Amino acid sequence: MTDLLAVRDIRKSFGGVHAVDGVSLSVPQGSTTGLIGPNGAGKSTALGVIAGALRADGGTVEFDGDDISGLPPMNRARRGLIRTFQTSSPFSRLTVLENLLVAAQNNPGETLLGAVLLGKRSWRRHERELVDRARELMAQFEMTDKEDEWAGNLSGGQKRLLEIMRGLMARPKLLLLDEPMAGVNPTLARGIEGHLERLRHDGLTMLMIEHELGVVERLCDRVIVMAQGKVISEGTMESLRTEQEVLDAYLVG
Numbered sequence: 001m002t003d004l005l006a007v008r009d010i011r012k013s014f015g016g017v018h019a020v021d022g023v024s025l026s027v028p029q030g031s032t033t034g035l036i037g038p039n040g041a042g043k044s045t046a047l048g049v050i051a052g053a054l055r056a057d058g059g060t061v062e063f064d065g066d067d068i069s070g071l072p073p074m075n076r077a078r079r080g081l082i083r084t085f086q087t088s089s090p091f092s093r094l095t096v097l098e099n100l101l102v103a104a105q106n107n108p109g110e111t112l113l114g115a116v117l118l119g120k121r122s123w124r125r126h127e128r129e130l131v132d133r134a135r136e137l138m139a140q141f142e143m144t145d146k147e148d149e150w151a152g153n154l155s156g157g158q159k160r161l162l163e164i165m166r167g168l169m170a171r172p173k174l175l176l177l178d179e180p181m182a183g184v185n186p187t188l189a190r191g192i193e194g195h196l197e198r199l200r201h202d203g204l205t206m207l208m209i210e211h212e213l214g215v216v217e218r219l220c221d222r223v224i225v226m227a228q229g230k231v232i233s234e235g236t237m238e239s240l241r242t243e244q245e246v247l248d249a250y251l252v253g
Contacts, residue, residue: 004029004174004205005081010049010059012042019045021229022059027174032196032206034220034237036213038250041226043209044086047176050207051083052076064173078105080173084166086182086209088159092152096143096162099151100134103166130169137165141195157188164195175199177208181215193219213237225249 005027012020020042027033035043048054050061052073060069063081071079090099138144141161146154151162160180167175180196181189193215200206200219210216216223217237224234227249233240240246 002029003027004064005050005207006062007046007050008060008062010046010061011057012045012049012054013057018229020049020056023226023229023231024059025224025231025234027205027207028222030203030205031221032200032208032219034216034223035207035209035226036211036216036223037226037232040228041249042229043226044178046226047083047178047207047209051081051176053083077170080171081176082167082170082172082174083176084163084178084180086178088156088163090151090154090159090162090166092150094151095148096138096146096151096154097131097134097148099162100137100165100169101130103169104130104133105170134165134169137168140198141165142191157184157192160184160188160192161195164192168199172204174205174207177206177210179209179211181210181212189215213241 003026007023007025009022009024010020011018011022023042023046035046037043045054049056052071056069060067062068063076063079068076068079068081091102094102135144135147138147141164143158143161143165146158151159154162164177164180181192184192196206196208196219208220220237222234223237223240225232225240225246232249233243233246
């Protein structure tokens with residue numbers, strides 16, 4: 001498969017700590033790739049560099065055939081590189097529906113041309129389409145009854161679902177997931193896994209950090225292992241379970 005994302009030798013240090021130390025990885029189009037490793041391995045930092053939230057000290061990030069290393073996160077997002085975060089942070093005083101609508105990109109009503117010069121006709125239909133898409137997502141994620149709920153009133157697990165739905169509203173080519181099941185109860189975690197499995201079968205490309213290795217084995221086509229800021233191995237979860245270096249990273253790291 002063609003690589004949608006190709007990361008080469010990215011580095012990021014904080015003071016004297018090399019959080020990401022020469023990481024290279026790729027994510028094939030249409031695949032779900034897992035990124036695993038012990039706490040402090042540099043996984044979330046690597047994801048931040050890929051998304052543009054953190055400026056790399058070196059290396060390159062290529063996405064969909066283009067070098068995007070110098071682009072800010074908003075420009076990467078406009079190209080379809082969308083990230084969710086380890087800690088969900090919805091707009092608490094907006095409803096679930098409103099949280100989804102603000103995540104959509106390229107709204108004609110947000111430009112001077114669309115809002116003033118072309119008038120309401122230029123954006124009203126687009127706005128209706130966005131509402132329909134948001135409601136479709138809420139139905140898929142079993143959140144329809146929360147449409148008018150303040151996002152701040154949601155449970156931790158429901159905020160996780162909202163975070164994923166907001167990512168999908170941006171119509172990603174690649175969805176970066178930072179521990180999508182962290183901190184939720186086992187029942188909801190199984191539900192989130194089911195939603196991600198559906199997205200996988202729909203062909204959405206995903207790169208996912210996850211600590212629950214059973215989930216990684218069930219969802220991911222390929223798995224990359226990090227430890228101490230470096231990639232130490234990659235392969236299927238089944239094959240990685242037998243590698244001593246991977247076992248040592250988890251047992252010692």
